[in-house]
Amino acid sequence: MFLKELLEGTTVAGDYPQADICDIVYDSRKARLGTAFVCMKGETTDGHKYAKSAYDLGCRVFVAEEALSLPDDAIVLMSENTRRDLAQMSINFFGHPADELKMIGITGTKGKTSITYILRSALENCGIKTGVIGTIGAFYGDKKIPTVNTTPESYELQKILREMADGGCEAVCMEVSSIGLKMSRVHGVEFYAGIFTNLSPDHIGGNEHKTFEEYAYWKKQLYVHSGFTVANRDDAFFDDIAAASKGEVISYGLDEKCDYYAENINPLRRPGFLGIEFDCKSRFDSPWHAQVSMPGFFSVYNVLASVALLHKMGIPVEKMREAFLHVSIDGRMQIVHVSDDYSVIIDYAHNGLSMENVIETVRDYKPNRVVALFGSTGNKATIRRQELGLVSAKMCDFIIITSDDPDFEDPDAIIDEIAGWVEKGGGAGKYVKITDRAEAIEYALDHMQKWDVLLLLGKGHEHFMKVKGEKIYFSELDCIANYMKKHGMK
Secondary structure, three states: OEHHHHOOOOOOOOOOOOOEOOEEEOOHHHOOOOEEEEOOEOOOOEHHHHHHHHHHOOOOEEEEOOOOOOOOOOEEEEOOOHHHHHHHHHHHHOOOHHHHOEEEEEEOOOOHHHHHHHHHHHHHHOOOOEEEEEOOEEEEOOEEEOOOOOOOOHHHHHHHHHHHHHOOOOEEEEEOOHHHHHOOOOOOOOEOEEEEOOOOOOOEOOOOEOOHHHHHHHHHHHHHOEOOEEEEOOOOOHHHHHHHOOOOEEEEEOOOOOOEEEEEEEEEEEOOEEEEEEEEEEOOOOOEEEEEOOOOOHHHHHHHHHHHHHHHOOOOHHHHHHHHOOOOOOOOOEEEEEEOOEEEEEEOOOOHHHHHHHHHHHHOOOOOOEEEEEOOOOOOOOHHHHHHHHHHHHHOOEEEEOOOOOEOOOHHHHHHHHHHHHHHOOOOOOEEEOOOHHHHHHHHHHOOOOOOEEEEEOOOOOOEEEEOOEEEEOOHHHHHHHHHHHOOOO
16 A cells, blocks of 8 residues: 555655555564554553664654654655554554444443343344444454454454454444544544443543543443444433443433333343343333343343344334343353253353342342352452452352463462451351362362352353463363353253
8 A cells, every 4th residue: 555545544644755655564473564553552661662663673654743763765654653553553454444344342340241242143134244343352254363452452352343344244242432533543434323232430540541530431422433323311411421432322221211222120040040120111112121131130231222223223022032042141140051940140250249240130030059169360459369269258158269371470379368267257167179170170060059140250251261371272162161061961
């Protein structure tokens, strides 16, 4: 691609030599002859410092916010904002892929991942091939694309969107994080629709947001670039979101004033199945009964948001109803059928608060026992072990303490520390310690009683165990499958 084409729509001004660009890089280690190196400032690093390294690897075209000290054959182009210009350059380089897709952005503090999965399930049920980008990675069809951030850097995002468009996707459901908005990762993308879930203090401090006000500001920016907004009317920030929205605002919640609302909400339990059911009502359509294969009251909000969006897209109720019955999210209250006698749930909960939320959700289904299997990561603040120990002691009927990413710490020492807090929380006598997580899962399944719920917490969607700096393959789903095979279960 010629440099002039690459820079179209950016803040780079002035005359510059013609040059053929084969790729864009912002990591100097990836620089080579024919690449354009974009110098970006981050919270902990500054790409301007690595321009000479990129030059030494053959790069001769640089986009920067500051003057660079480079040999005379280097082409240095000045930018007002290199992050935004990287986004526009990436859009140009990959041929404006978002224009070929129905882009659906979801933001908020909680619920983003669930909604992306629910929407994808319903859209694909209607024959609309749909890509997903978010916390668990990016995927479409059977293709999975690893990602580093919930919202990938702009270059990676545009590359993924190009692959999805070329792969036959018609729509993309994307988690849009506040950091992704702040860092201009979605700059230049116009969304078909934006969904607002809720807003509460999160990602405040450190290298993220300085204040809650800043966090809220960046969340709202999605709706400035969305054709219409689907928003949670029960949330305290609904009015702020509505005011920021460019297009029509469609509301959902539990109040009949909402465009879409729920009544007669009840937990739903069948052999090997935990979910929720409710009557879905709206001012646009006749009432209908929804059953959802996702346990927990909070699922009602996620489904209502999805219904509002899907109805706007013209998806029939029957297609939604069918999809909601079979939706599953990797590692997020993921129900794995092992036996009709008890339930197994895999969830990413890895701190005291998330564990408490999961257990409270499960308690609504009046299980015989709540059995929790978990550990804690190594080389991190030990307060997490205290929280996990105390919460599990208070809320669980039986506890299995095991390994979870010990890294460079002794896994047995971590387990002992958690056990100490379990005992301090009044849980003495109702826990076992099994270091090997695969053995721990087998032990748990061997000791399930009728109507028990087994919670496998901490690993979630991850398929690895971090040990001594290395990621070693580990899958809880594989452990369960091996157990079932061993015992002749289907």
